[in-house]
Amino acid sequence: MEGARPEAVIETRGLRRVFKSRGRQVEAVAGVDLDVRRGEIFGFLGPNGAGKTTTLRMLSTLLAPSGGTARVAGCDLATQPGKIRERIGYVGQAGGADREITGRTELVFQGRLYGMPTAAAQKRAAELIVMLELDGAADRKVGTYSGGQKRRLDIGLGLVHDPELLFLDEPTTGLDPQSRARVWEEVRKMHDRGTTVFLTTHYLDEADALCDRVAIIDYGKIVAEGTPEELKRAIAGDVVTFTVAGEQQRALDLVKDQDFVREARLENGSVHLYVDRGEVAMPAILRLLDGASLQLMTVELHRPSLDDVFLRQTGRSLRETAA
Amino acid sequence: MKLIRDTWLVFGRYFGLFIHNPVWVALGVLQPVLYLVLFAPLLRPIAAMRGFPPGGAYNVFVPGLLVQLGMFGAAGVGFSLIAELRMGVIERLRVTPVSRVALLFGRALRDMFSIVLQSLILILIALPFGLSIHPLGIVVVLALIGLIGLLTASIGYAVALAVKSEDSYAPIVFTSALPILLLSGVLLPMSIAPQWLQNIAAINPLLYAVDAARHVFNDNLGDPSVLKGVVILVVLSVVAVVIGARQFGRAVA
Ligand SMILES: Nc1ncnc2c1ncn2[C@@H]1O[C@H](COP(=O)(O)OP(=O)(O)OP(=O)(O)O)[C@@H](O)[C@H]1O
Ligand SMILES: [Mg+2]
Numbered sequence: 225m226e227g228a229r230p231e232a233v234i235e236t237r238g239l240r241r242v243f244k245s246r247g248r249q250v251e252a253v254a255g256v257d258l259d260v261r262r263g264e265i266f267g268f269l270g271p272n273g274a275g276k277t278t279t280l281r282m283l284s285t286l287l288a289p290s291g292g293t294a295r296v297a298g299c300d301l302a303t304q305p306g307k308i309r310e311r312i313g314y315v316g317q318a319g320g321a322d323r324e325i326t327g328r329t330e331l332v333f334q335g336r337l338y339g340m341p342t343a344a345a346q347k348r349a350a351e352l353i354v355m356l357e358l359d360g361a362a363d364r365k366v367g368t369y370s371g372g373q374k375r376r377l378d379i380g381l382g383l384v385h386d387p388e389l390l391f392l393d394e395p396t397t398g399l400d401p402q403s404r405a406r407v408w409e410e411v412r413k414m415h416d417r418g419t420t421v422f423l424t425t426h427y428l429d430e431a432d433a434l435c436d437r438v439a440i441i442d443y444g445k446i447v448a449e450g451t452p453e454e455l456k457r458a459i460a461g462d463v464v465t466f467t468v469a470g471e472q473q474r475a476l477d478l479v480k481d482q483d484f485v486r487e488a489r490l491e492n493g494s495v496h497l498y499v500d501r502g503e504v505a506m507p508a509i510l511r512l513l514d515g516a517s518l519q520l521m522t523v524e525l526h527r528p529s530l531d532d533v534f535l536r537q538t539g540r541s542l543r544e545t546a547a
Numbered sequence: 548m549k550l551i552r553d554t555w556l557v558f559g560r561y562f563g564l565f566i567h568n569p570v571w572v573a574l575g576v577l578q579p580v581l582y583l584v585l586f587a588p589l590l591r592p593i594a595a596m597r598g599f600p601p602g603g604a605y606n607v608f609v610p611g612l613l614v615q616l617g618m619f620g621a622a623g624v625g626f627s628l629i630a631e632l633r634m635g636v637i638e639r640l641r642v643t644p645v646s647r648v649a650l651l652f653g654r655a656l657r658d659m660f661s662i663v664l665q666s667l668i669l670i671l672i673a674l675p676f677g678l679s680i681h682p683l684g685i686v687v688v689l690a691l692i693g694l695i696g697l698l699t700a701s702i703g704y705a706v707a708l709a710v711k712s713e714d715s716y717a718p719i720v721f722t723s724a725l726p727i728l729l730l731s732g733v734l735l736p737m738s739i740a741p742q743w744l745q746n747i748a749a750i751n752p753l754l755y756a757v758d759a760a761r762h763v764f765n766d767n768l769g770d771p772s773v774l775k776g777v778v779i780l781v782v783l784s785v786v787a788v789v790i791g792a793r794q795f796g797r798a799v800a
Pocket of ligand 2: 276317393
C-alpha cells in the first residue's frame with residue numbers, strides 16, 4: 225500500500241490501550257511508536273506488567289487499541305484485521321495447544337484453519353514435526369509433553385501457514401537452558417528463511433544474543449530503541465560497580481564529582497559508576513577510597529550490558545523488578 | 548461458503564474430542580437411562596391417581612424430562628471453554644482467519660448433536676414401556692430439544708467468554724437456569740399457578756417449548772403451539788449465536 229515504506233513490517237504511531245477494571249483505569253500501553261523492518265528479529269524487552277503482551281495482542285488483532293494507528297504486514301490494523309490474520313503467526317504466552325489433543329492433530333487442524341486442504345495440512349504438519357524434532361511426541365497428547373517440547377509445538381502452530389511475520393510472547397520463559405538454546409536456534413532458522421520475528425522477553429542476554437534490534441518498554445512507554453550495540457554505545461565507556469565496608473553513600477559522594485565519572489548512582493546497595501575508560505578510572509577510584517579509609521569489598525569492571533541500559537533509562541534494575 | 552466450511556471444521560474438532568473421550572460417551576448414554584430408570588417407577592402410582600391428565604404416564608412426563616435434558620445438558624458447556632481460555636487455545640483460534648461465527652456455531656452444534664442423540668436414546672428406551680409417539684413427532688421433538696440445547700449452549704459460551712472464570716460462571720448459569728426451569732411447567736403445569744406467576748412465566752421461552760413438546764406427545768402435531776414453540780426457539784437461537792459470535796470476535800472489527 226502506498227505511504228508505508230516497503231521495508232516496514234510493523235509501524236505504529238501513538239498506539240495506546242487503556243484497561244478499565246473496578247472503576248480504575250490502567251494505561252497498559254501509553255503511546256508506542258514502533259518500526260519493525262522486514263526480516264529482522266525484533267526484541268521487546270521489559271519487566272512484568274510493562275505492556276508487552278498488551279502491545280502484541282493489539283498488533284495481532286486480538287485486542288482493539290484505545291488509540292493510535294498501526295500497520296502490520298502491509299495492512300491497516302483498524303480496517304483490515306482479516307488480511308493481517310492471514311499473514312501473521314502468533315504464539316501467546318500460554319501457548320495455545322489443547323492438553324487433551326495430540327500435537328499432530330493440533331498442527332493439522334491449525335493448517336485447516338488457514339484454509340489448507342486436509343492432505344496439504346497433513347503434509348505441512350509432518351514437515352514441522354521433523355523440523356522441530358517432535359517425532360517421538362507428535363502422536364501423544366500435548367498434556368504429556370515436556371516444557372521444551374510443548375514450546376516447540378506452540379511455535380510450530382504459529383508457523384503452519386509460513387507467515388511473513390511471527391509474534392512470540394516470551395518464547396523461552398520457564399525453559400531450562402538447553403530448551404532455551406533450541407528455541408533460539410529455531411528463531412534463527414526462521415530469520416534465515418526471511419521471516420520477521422517480533423519477540424518479547426524478560427531476559428537481557430536473550431535480547432542481546434538473538435535480536436537485531438531491541439525496544440525497551442516500561443510502564444507502557446518505549447524508553448529506548450536500537451540495536452543492542454547502539455544501546456550499549458549510548459551509555460558509552462565502561463561500568464564500574466563496587467561496594468565498600470560500611471556506608472556506600474559516603475563512597476558515592478566521594479567519587480561522583482570526579483572528572484572521569486560521567487554518572488554515578490547507588491543501586492542494589494552498590495555504587496555504579498559510568499566512566500569513559502575503565503582502566504583509567506579504576507586506580508583513581510582505589511586511591512580515593514584508600515585516602516578516605518574506606519575498605520573496598522567488591523569491585524567489578526564491565527562493558528555496559530542491556531541491564532545497564534535499562535537501569536540508565538528507567539532508574540531500576542531489570543533483574544530486580546522482574547519476578 | 549467459508550462459514551459452512553469453517554463451521555464444519557470447528558464441529559469436527561469438538562466432535563473428535565467428544566468421541567475420543569470414552570467417559571463422555573459412556574456418560575452421554577448413561578444419563579438418559581438414569582433419568583428413566585430412577586424416575587419412571589414414580590410415574591406408575593401417580594398416573595393411577597384421579598384427575599391425572601390423559602395420555603399415559605410416559606407421554607406426560609417424558610416431554611419434561613427431555614426439556615430438562617436439553618437445558619442442563621448444555622448449561623455446563625462454558626466450563627470446557629474456560630479451560631481452553633486458560634490454555635490459550637481460544638486466543639490461538641482467534642488469531643487465525645477462521646470465521647468468528649463458526650468458532651461459536653461449530654462448538655454449539657456439537658453440543659446440540661449430543662443432546663439430540665441423548666434425547667433419541669431416552670425416547671427409544673421409553674417406547675417399550677408404553678410411550679407412544681408418531682415417528683414424525685419424534686423428529687419434531689428432537690428438533691425442539693436440539694434448539695433448546697443450541698440456545699443454552701450459545702448463551703453458556705457467551706457467558707463463559709464474558710466472565711472467564713468457573714467461579715463466576717457456575718453461579719450465574721445455574722442460578723438463572725433454576726427459575727427458567729421452574730417457570731417452564733416442566734415440573735408442574737403452569738395452569739395451576741396463581742395469575743401473577745403465570746404472568747411472569749409468560750415471558751419464559753421455555754414455557755412455549757414445553758407446551759409444544761407436550762402437544763407433540765399428545766399427537767397434536769398440527770396444534771399452533773407446536774409451530775409457535777419452534778419459531779420462538781429458532782429466533783432466540785439465532786440471536787444467541789450472533790451474540791456469542793460477537794464475544795468470540797471482540798477484537799479489532
Ligand atoms: N484484560 C486486562 N484487564 C485489566 N488490566 C489488564 C488486562 N490485561 C493487562 N492488564 C494490565 O496491563 C498492564 C500490562 O500488562 P501486560 O500483560 O501487557 O504486561 P507484560 O509486559 O506482558 O507483563 P509480563 O512480563 O508479566 O507478561 C498490567 O498492569 C496488567 O495488569
Ligand atoms: Mg506478558
